[in-house]
Amino acid sequence: MEGTHTGAACDTFEMVAAGSPPSRGITGKEFYMAAPTVTMQQLIEAGAHFGHQTHRWNPRMKPYIFGNRNGVHIIDLSQTVPLFARALDFVQQTVRAGGKVLFVGTKRQAQEPIAQAARASGQHFVNHRWLGGMLTNWKTISGSIRELKSLEEQLSGDTSGLTKKEVLQLTRKRDKLELSLGGIRDMGGVPDVMFVIDANKEDLAIKEANVLGIPVIAVLDTNVDPEGIAFPIPGNDDASRAVRLYCDAIAEAATKGHDKGVVDSGADVGAMDSPPAEAPAKEAAPAEENKADA
Numbered sequence: 175m176e177g178t179h180t181g182a183a184c185d186t187f188e189m190v191a192a193g194s195p196p197s198r199g200i201t202g203k204e205f206y207m208a209a210p211t212v213t214m215q216q217l218i219e220a221g222a223h224f225g226h227q228t229h230r231w232n233p234r235m236k237p238y239i240f241g242n243r244n245g246v247h248i249i250d251l252s253q254t255v256p257l258f259a260r261a262l263d264f265v266q267q268t269v270r271a272g273g274k275v276l277f278v279g280t281k282r283q284a285q286e287p288i289a290q291a292a293r294a295s296g297q298h299f300v301n302h303r304w305l306g307g308m309l310t311n312w313k314t315i316s317g318s319i320r321e322l323k324s325l326e327e328q329l330s331g332d333t334s335g336l337t338k339k340e341v342l343q344l345t346r347k348r349d350k351l352e353l354s355l356g357g358i359r360d361m362g363g364v365p366d367v368m369f370v371i372d373a374n375k376e377d378l379a380i381k382e383a384n385v386l387g388i389p390v391i392a393v394l395d396t397n398v399d400p401e402g403i404a405f406p407i408p409g410n411d412d413a414s415r416a417v418r419l420y421c422d423a424i425a426e427a428a429t430k431g432h433d434k435g436v437v438d439s440g441a442d443v444g445a446m447d448s449p450p451a452e453a454p455a456k457e458a459a460p461a462e463e464n465k466a467d468a
Contacts, residue, residue, distance in 0.1 A: 212258050212423045214251050220416040222409040223249045225396030235396050238408035247396040254408045258420075261391045261405040262427040265367060269431030270438065273366030274298060276358070277421065278379050284371040287418040291425035292357060296432060298365065299357035300379070309364050309382040319359050322351040367391060369424050372411045373398045393420055 217223065225231070225239065225247030240250035265275060277299040279288035285301040292299035300308065308315055325348040333341050368383045370376045370392040383390050384402045391405040392398075400406050410416045 211262055211426060212255070212419065214255055216419060217251050217254060217409065217416070220410075220419045221413040222254065222416040222419070223251050224410050224413070225249050231396045232399050234399050234401070235394065235408070238394065238400075238406070239396060249396065249408050249410065251408075257405070258407050258423070261407055262423060264389070264405060265369070265391070265424055265427040266431035266434070268367050269297075269428045270435040272435060274361060274363075275424070275428050276300065276361070276365035276368045277424070278304065278368060278376050279371035279417070279421075280304060281372050281375055283412065283414045284417050284421075287414075287421040288371065289357065291421035295425040295428035297425070297428050298361040300354075301357060302353045304376060304379045305354055306378065307382075308358075308379070309388070310385055312364055315355070315358075318351060319355050322348065322355055322359060325351065364388060371417055371420065373400075373403060391424070393417075 223240075225235075228242050228245050228247055231239070231247055238250055238253055240248045240252075242248060269275060275292075275295070275297040277288045277292040277297060279285065279299075279301055280303055288299050288301045291297075305315070325344055329341070329344055329348060336344070364386060365388060368379065368388055368390050370380060370390060373380060373392045373394060374397065376392075380390050380392070380402050389404040390402065391407065392403045393407045393409050393411045394400050394403065395409070395411040398411075407420065409420070
């Protein structure tokens with residue numbers, strides 16, 4: 175379909191990585207307005223531009239595809255950069271106003287980065303399995319969270335009155351609840367924005383967010399239907415380095431939003447034990463090889 179770009183696509187991205195400007199994209203003024211914290215070079219080095227094999231594509235992703243090379247779609251990162259900047263700004267402003275971010279990613283390569291990013295930014299996450307009704311039936315989920323906390327309190331106290339078998343049963347129940355609900359135990363209600371890695375795998379989470387009117391930020395690979403995504407981020411959702419780059423950037427935006435919110439509140443920042451601080455600049459991610467499709 176995009177045969178005219180075959181081969182030249184990767185050459186263009188290589189030029190950008192080497193420091194040459196892209197042949198098309200947003201203007202200098204738009205770059206200034208967008209103020210992205212994730213650059214084209216970082217995305218390229220993380221392998222974010224490699225989509226899936228062309229026969230696996232979703233036609234609704236065509237606007238975000240630059241071309242193809244060797245049967246693999248190449249994602250148009252000149253669109254990803256400003257779209258990502260827009261999403262990051264939304265996260266920052268949401269958290270600045272006191273909102274909550276829910277990180278969702280249950281695929282193997284997303285589990286650790288999702289949890290680490292959420293914890294680092296004081297936000298919330300689901301990285302094991304999305305339970306039906308996690309948002310739309312929050313009352314029931316809240317009851318399970320209370321049960322989790324009760325079990326933790328019980329097991330951390332005096333268990334001398336329980337048999338070894340009873341302690342083992344309670345421990346297993348606690349561990350099961352912790353695995354599913356530990357990342358949202360302190361969320362205190364539905365989130366204000368959801369960030370998703372792999373919109374196909376997390377389709378149930380996205381549907382629940384849509385029902386409740388919760389904006390969804392999602393990384394969209396070339397095999398994804400972008401419907402229902404308020405803030406699309408076209409990019410490879412399989413490469414581990416790319417996944418970590420996305421998660422870390424969202425976490426940084428949330429952290430900056432929290433820090434700005436503290437300042438907005440009029441708190442005496444100088445008197446704090448740990449005053450808000452700008453997050454250190456991220457190093458470019460190591461190069462990622464072209465992903466292999468299963």
